[in-house]
Amino acid sequence: MDQQREAIGAFWGWWDGIRAKLAAAIDAGAVDPFIESLSTQVHAISSRLSWELGAGREARYQLCVTAEGDAEGRIITERWLAAAPDSDDAWEYVAARQPHETPDLLVSIGDVELDLAEFYFAAYIDEPCEVIDLCVFHPVFAEVEADGDQRAMATFLYLEQLLGEDGVARWLGFVDIYTEPFADEAIDGQGLREVVKALQARASGEHWITLRGDVDGQPGELEANVAIKRIDHLLLDTRIELSIMLEDDIEGMPPAEEAEALRAIEAEVLGAAGEHVVLLARETHGGQRILHLHAAADGPALAAIDAVVEAHDDRAIGVDTEYDPTWEQLAAWREEIRAAREAPG
Structure with missing residues (x-):
């Protein structure tokens, strides 16, 4: 724990010296010289972690350090965020992937391309646990390897785009993947967002x-x-x-x-x-x-x-x-x- 805290402190000390330069490099489209050093600093905190740069919601740019869905790693990113400097005009910081306002249209799995608009869900709300159990279908899943890993990767990639990394952890229970259409009434990604929004409005966190x-x-x-x-x-x-x-x-x-x-x-x-x-x-x-x-x-x-x-x-x-x-x-x-x-x- 102490070693991890030292690594987090070292990261933010290093970041203070390069954040203005990195913002300028993004403006100029010349980020490559920073990639290796940023990876080294993040992995010094934990090998579980990855990082992403993107457009900010309030600042110009966003630095995301993510545990890629790893439960223990998510605790580390929270400690990293707790030690972060205040956001400013150039930078904001997040400890998990955020929802995309407009999810990507296509995702590739090996040689197969998935149109995300063709994902469909059947949602069943567990009211006491305040989570949503999902059945997930995509017509291309029948063409993807039967071991299911690639199907799951594509499914959770899309779910994270819809709900954010923490939203998936907070609001989803069981997620079952189907290779054939299910008989129950299906909803698309926007429909799933609406179901989650309604559950969030009435959830208390205590039952x-x-x-x-x-x-x-x-x-x-x-x-x-x-x-x-x-x-x-x-x-x-x-x-x-x-x-x-x-x-x-x-x-x-x-x-x-x-x-x-x-x-x-x-x-x-x-x-x-x-x-x-x-x-x-x-x-x-x-x-x-x-x-x-x-x-x-x-x-x-x-x-x-x-x-x-x-x-x-x-x-x-x-x-x-x-x-x-x-x-x-x-x-x-x-x-x-x-x-x-x-x-x-």
């Missing part, structure tokens, strides 16, 4: 779903926020498990008064850590309540949580941490919950 079952022969319960998006909390890379032993339980579950006390401790934790922590789930079984939180490893949340735990020295409370930059645990629960909702009965 709690409860799963109940048996754990080692006793009742168990999981409450998870299936609508929260990792892309909105990129720097919260560490999972914190706060295990609170119940002082009173019925078959491992808290009665009403104990449940109220647990909620009070939860409120204290969230109040103390504030915006530096998010609560993903509550897990209750076997005489304990486990709060699953995420925070930045180098942020103030862990110290704030430890202070709350120390203030409750009359209770048995454990704190465990694990580096989980892609929120794997929540992703697994989300899939479990989605499967349970779709199961018959």
Whole structure:
């Protein structure tokens, strides 16, 4: 982490010395002398990253450093952006590919050319998870190699042009690629943008779903926020498990008064850590309540949580941490919950 921060600092120090020259070179159509050094500086931060120069939305030019859809790499680009200088008339900075106002018309896959206007989608909204599951069809897919990689590359290239790199991560769930037309009502790229816009307008980022079952022969319960998006909390890379032993339980579950006390401790934790922590789930079984939180490893949340735990020295409370930059645990629960909702009965 420290080495990465040093590389980010070195990048911006180097950039300060060349950004005016690079802008002038773009004006003159003579960027080639800068390409190798820019690649070297970006790859010194991480080999996961790539860079692009383009027209800015507010400045004349835009520097994009992208992780190419890599989840852990996207955290690095966010740290890179957090250290960036303010935008000015010449330059603005983004940590992911932005939507194209007018997507490209043609994309080549090997010897095959795809007309992007011929992409069609069937969109199914998962309201609790606040994502859109997609079926994707293009008539040329039948001519593309059957391994599917090239089809997927073309599909996500177009989706990133429509929604932006972060928009794809934020709003899309399952993406299934078809080589034959599907029977469901199809929409084009602009139609997909409208579906996403409508979902965005009503999304809250908070929808709690409860799963109940048996754990080692006793009742168990999981409450998870299936609508929260990792892309909105990129720097919260560490999972914190706060295990609170119940002082009173019925078959491992808290009665009403104990449940109220647990909620009070939860409120204290969230109040103390504030915006530096998010609560993903509550897990209750076997005489304990486990709060699953995420925070930045180098942020103030862990110290704030430890202070709350120390203030409750009359209770048995454990704190465990694990580096989980892609929120794997929540992703697994989300899939479990989605499967349970779709199961018959």
